[in-house]
Amino acid sequence: MQKNEKIRLFYGIFLGIFTVVIGALFIFEAADLYYSGLAETGHATGMYSRGEVASRLKALLAPLLIWVAAVIAGGVLFARFPAAGIKRRTDAHSAFFRLKRRAPRFEGGELGVMSARLALAEKIRFAVWACAAAFCAAAAVMSALYVFDAANFPGDSLNGEILKMLGGVLPWLGAAFAAVAACTACEAVYAKKMLPAVKKLVAAGRGMPPEPSVWERGRAAGAGLLRDPRVIAGVRIAVFAAAVTLIAVGAASGEARVMWVKAINICTECIGLG
Amino acid sequence: MGKFFGKIRNWWSRHKPTKRRLIQLYAALLTNANIKGFFSGDIYAGGAKYFCVPGLNCYSCPGAAGACPLGALQNALTQSKTSTPYYILGILVLFGILLGRTICGFLCPIGLGQELLYKIKTPKLRKSRYTRILSYLKYVILIVFVIAIPVIYGLIDRTVPAFCKYICPAGTFGGALGLLINPANHGLYEMLGPLFTWKFCLMIAICTASVFIFRAFCRFLCPLGAIYSFFNRIALLGVKVDRDSCTDCGLCVSHCKMDVKHVGDHECINCGECISVCPAKAISWKGGKLFVRPNETPVLAEGPEEPVRPLGALLSDPSAGSAAEETPETAPEAPSEAEVAEESAAEPAPAARKKRGRRFWMQFAAWTAALALLAGALVYYNFIDRPEVVYGNEEGNVCPDFTLPVLQGGGETFTLSARRGKVVILNFWTTYCDPCKKEIPYFEQIANEYEGEVVVAIVHGTDVIEDVPSFIRDTMGWGDYTSYFLQDTQEERTYLTLGGRSTWPMTVILDKEGVIRLVRQGETSYEFLRTQVEGLLGH
Numbered sequence: 001m002q003k004n005e006k007i008r009l010f011y012g013i014f015l016g017i018f019t020v021v022i023g024a025l026f027i028f029e030a031a032d033l034y035y036s037g038l039a040e041t042g043h044a045t046g047m048y049s050r051g052e053v054a055s056r057l058k059a060l061l062a063p064l065l066i067w068v069a070a071v072i073a074g075g076v077l078f079a080r081f082p083a084a085g086i087k088r089r090t091d092a093h094s095a096f097f098r099l100k101r102r103a104p105r106f107e108g109g110e111l112g113v114m115s116a117r118l119a120l121a122e123k124i125r126f127a128v129w130a131c132a133a134a135f136c137a138a139a140a141v142m143s144a145l146y147v148f149d150a151a152n153f154p155g156d157s158l159n160g161e162i163l164k165m166l167g168g169v170l171p172w173l174g175a176a177f178a179a180v181a182a183c184t185a186c187e188a189v190y191a192k193k194m195l196p197a198v199k200k201l202v203a204a205g206r207g208m209p210p211e212p213s214v215w216e217r218g219r220a221a222g223a224g225l226l227r228d229p230r231v232i233a234g235v236r237i238a239v240f241a242a243a244v245t246l247i248a249v250g251a252a253s254g255e256a257r258v259m260w261v262k263a264i265n266i267c268t269e270c271i272g273l274g
Numbered sequence: 275m276g277k278f279f280g281k282i283r284n285w286w287s288r289h290k291p292t293k294r295r296l297i298q299l300y301a302a303l304l305t306n307a308n309i310k311g312f313f314s315g316d317i318y319a320g321g322a323k324y325f326c327v328p329g330l331n332c333y334s335c336p337g338a339a340g341a342c343p344l345g346a347l348q349n350a351l352t353q354s355k356t357s358t359p360y361y362i363l364g365i366l367v368l369f370g371i372l373l374g375r376t377i378c379g380f381l382c383p384i385g386l387g388q389e390l391l392y393k394i395k396t397p398k399l400r401k402s403r404y405t406r407i408l409s410y411l412k413y414v415i416l417i418v419f420v421i422a423i424p425v426i427y428g429l430i431d432r433t434v435p436a437f438c439k440y441i442c443p444a445g446t447f448g449g450a451l452g453l454l455i456n457p458a459n460h461g462l463y464e465m466l467g468p469l470f471t472w473k474f475c476l477m478i479a480i481c482t483a484s485v486f487i488f489r490a491f492c493r494f495l496c497p498l499g500a501i502y503s504f505f506n507r508i509a510l511l512g513v514k515v516d517r518d519s520c521t522d523c524g525l526c527v528s529h530c531k532m533d534v535k536h537v538g539d540h541e542c543i544n545c546g547e548c549i550s551v552c553p554a555k556a557i558s559w560k561g562g563k564l565f566v567r568p569n570e571t572p573v574l575a576e577g578p579e580e581p582v583r584p585l586g587a588l589l590s591d592p593s594a595g596s597a598a599e600e601t602p603e604t605a606p607e608a609p610s611e612a613e614v615a616e617e618s619a620a621e622p623a624p625a626a627r628k629k630r631g632r633r634f635w636m637q638f639a640a641w642t643a644a645l646a647l648l649a650g651a652l653v654y655y656n657f658i659d660r661p662e663v664v665y666g667n668e669e670g671n672v673c674p675d676f677t678l679p680v681l682q683g684g685g686e687t688f689t690l691s692a693r694r695g696k697v698v699i700l701n702f703w704t705t706y707c708d709p710c711k712k713e714i715p716y717f718e719q720i721a722n723e724y725e726g727e728v729v730v731a732i733v734h735g736t737d738v739i740e741d742v743p744s745f746i747r748d749t750m751g752w753g754d755y756t757s758y759f760l761q762d763t764q765e766e767r768t769y770l771t772l773g774g775r776s777t778w779p780m781t782v783i784l785d786k787e788g789v790i791r792l793v794r795q796g797e798t799s800y801e802f803l804r805t806q807v808e809g810l811l812g813h
Contacts, residue, residue: 008395011395012395012396012397013396013397016396016397016486019394019482019485019486023479023481023482026474026478027475030471030474030475030478031471033471034471048464048466048467049460050463053463074394074395074396075393075395077395078395079285093403094527098522098523098524143418147418147423148422148426150429153427153430154430155430155432158427158432158434159468159469162423162436162440165418165423169418177407177408180407181407184407188403227517232508236371236508239370239505240368240371242367243364243367243368243371244364245364246360246363246367247360247361248364249360249361250359250361251361253357253361255357255359255362257324257739258739259323259324259326259341259346259350259361260324260341262706263323263340263345263346264317264318264319264320264333264737264776265704265707265735265777266334266449266453266776266778267334267345267349267445268334268465268709268777268796269435269438269439269709270332270435270439270449271332271445271446271450271453271473272446272450272466272473273450273466273469273470273796
């Protein structure tokens with residue numbers, strides 16, 4: 001590793017750790033202030049006078065200023081020891097999908113076998129993603145059944161109801177994320193395996209028309225519609241007209257004044273007060 | 275000495291702010307033009323808040339010059355039982371179709387803050403396919419926190435702007451901290467509690483994450499970006515790709531720090547940084563044109579065409595087969611002024627001069643108009659539009675007398691001086707304030723328990739958005755009550771006179787001699803009221 005890169009790397013790691021520590025200090029201080037108040041009085045009042053908060057923050061002032069100095073020093077250091085160049089990162093996954101769009105279909109011979117393998121692999125990939133999409137849809141439905149059921153929000157204990165909602169929805173969200181992440185990981189392995197074959201197909205098939213997969217064809221049809229200048233112009237005009245109409249109707253019905261009244265008052269809940 | 279200034283000049287040419295950064299700073303200043311608010315501790319309450327700013331900017335921030343579109347949308351959805359929010363929906367659709375996510379890239383102050391934090395020299399977390407999956411979380415937040423919860427609670431007459439209340443860092447940073455740092459708002463400290471602790475910790479976490487992850491909030495959490503993303507492809511302004519010139523080399527996507535799959539898709543913030551990276555010059559700005567025209571690249575493309583990266587090079591590129599990093603290479607740079615001049619010298623000189631001259635004057639006019647707008651806004655907000663506010667009457671002063679109409683009907687009025695000899699509790703509220711509605715039963719309970727010794731007057735603010743007696747009777751279901759429901763008037767301005775600072779609810783307790791004993795901002799509890807009353811009655 002070159003000297004410049006070493007300096008940048010080590011200083012960057014140091015500054016990264018320092019940043020996390022400063023953030024953690026602020027979070028710890030806020031939590032401590034809150035729990036101290038509760039512990040002493042049973043209600044978080046009294047501890048939150050301006051004087052008390054200011055004295056607590058003074059304790060954080062020194063590390064914060066040191067961090068700011070470290071940030072400025074980092075800027076100077078990185079200017080003094082510039083990077084050798086901009087690194088570009090390409091991966092097999094994106095290269096595979098870019099080339100696959102240009103791959104033609106062959107019949108017979110080694111290239112024909114490759115084409116058939118690619119077509120089969122695409123069908124399997126489509127099926128796996130369809131399953132993941134179905135799982136995500138099911139997770140969305142289960143979450144929506146909870147969220148859009150007004151009985152789950154009787155209004156007695158607002159924060160408690162929101163926490164309960166999170167408890168009900170987050171597992172489904174997490175499961176959907178895990179499903180999609182698993183499919184993505186499998187796809188990356190598949191792309192790396194099939195990339196050499198796709199490269200051969202593209203190199204051998206120069207001048208031949210590409211053979212897009214079923215969903216590439218479907219996507220291209222939709223995208224083609226959106227590339228037609230007349231369609232885009234029509235959509236823009238329609239949406240613009242709808243926007244102007246909505247604003248006019250809303251203003252005429254007094255909604256603008258309602259919005260103004262709320263905007264000129266401090267929404268204490270919105271800023272975390274109360 | 276010359277060498278030193280030369281080094282400074284070189285440093286400046288490498289680090290001077292880009293046009294986009296200047297526009298971001300300009301937009302941040304314009305949307306927070308009410309600078310006097312930071313010194314007075316008040317939020318702007320003038321007519322400009324009839325309009326929304328395009329980016330995320332909490333309207334409880336003392337500097338906010340306009341309304342926040344997301345806050346306005348949630349507040350409007352809480353009233354969806356009685357009305358459809360046409361106005362705010364129309365504003366969002368208008369911003370979307372005109373600008374799309376160019377708002378995120380150029381006009382949003384929160385985006386600017388995150389980009390500045392990202393410049394801190396630490397190791398960075400690169401985007402990946404997994405961050406792309408995570409980027410769909412903002413749509414979930416949009417559906418759940420911005421739409422579902424306000425609508426559902428609105429059906430039971432509770433005002434819950436859930437995203438603003440539980441997540442939005444703009445409210446914590448601009449609103450809460452902006453107000454709390456001013457000594458005039460010392461009363462707001464009483465309102466700090468678990469909600470503020472949660473929001474403060476979340477804000478710190480987002481700021482820390484933004485140092486390591488490019489635009490962490492925008493990519494994963496911001497529902498306003500999610501709304502504008504629906505319009506990104508059809509918006510009038512943004513970046514576009516000429517499919518005929520594009521060679522699918524993928525440099526634009528790999529250079530971009532957002533989770534884009536293609537330039538101009540729903541994750542693209544139209545920052546335009548991919549334009550100089552594209553070797554085929556296939557990316558350009560969409561103009562303000564209604565009809566899509568063929569790729570109109572600037573003057574440098576009118577010279578000899580640059581060779582595009584051939585497909586063969588892509589096929590034989592060994593780095594396209596591994597996930598390891600390539601050997602460092604210099605990114606393609608935008609042509610220097612000398613190269614542009616050389617290319618345009620190929621054109622007839624008078625035509626090129628005329629074109630340059632026209633471009634210069636157009637840019638000059640645009641910058642002049644922009645600076646005039648900013649200067650005008652700063653003068654207007656800070657020197658001209660100064661709503662009159664009346665403060666006074668600290669604890670220990672005798673409360674000034676007032677007469678207000680009683681909402682229970684019959685033309686009856688309530689005069690404070692007629693209640694001498696009794697403890698008087700004044701509670702200031704509004705129909706659109708959720709904590710206010712929640713605590714009013716506590717006042718009624720006190721009024722019933724201490725009838726004859728304590729008078730409770732519940733005063734609605736001067737700004738009324740619906741018929742208050744009907745609201746009390748039909749919506750809240752309050753029938754016979756001991757408390758007096760009053761309506762504050764522009765003539766008396768009781769709320770302002772007693773120190774109200776646009777915060778609801780506010781409770782003022784007077785002793786039997788009419789002296790102010792307590793002024794409290796924010797929600798109260800029954801136990802708190804009872805303790806105060808018992809103390810004043812000498813029980």
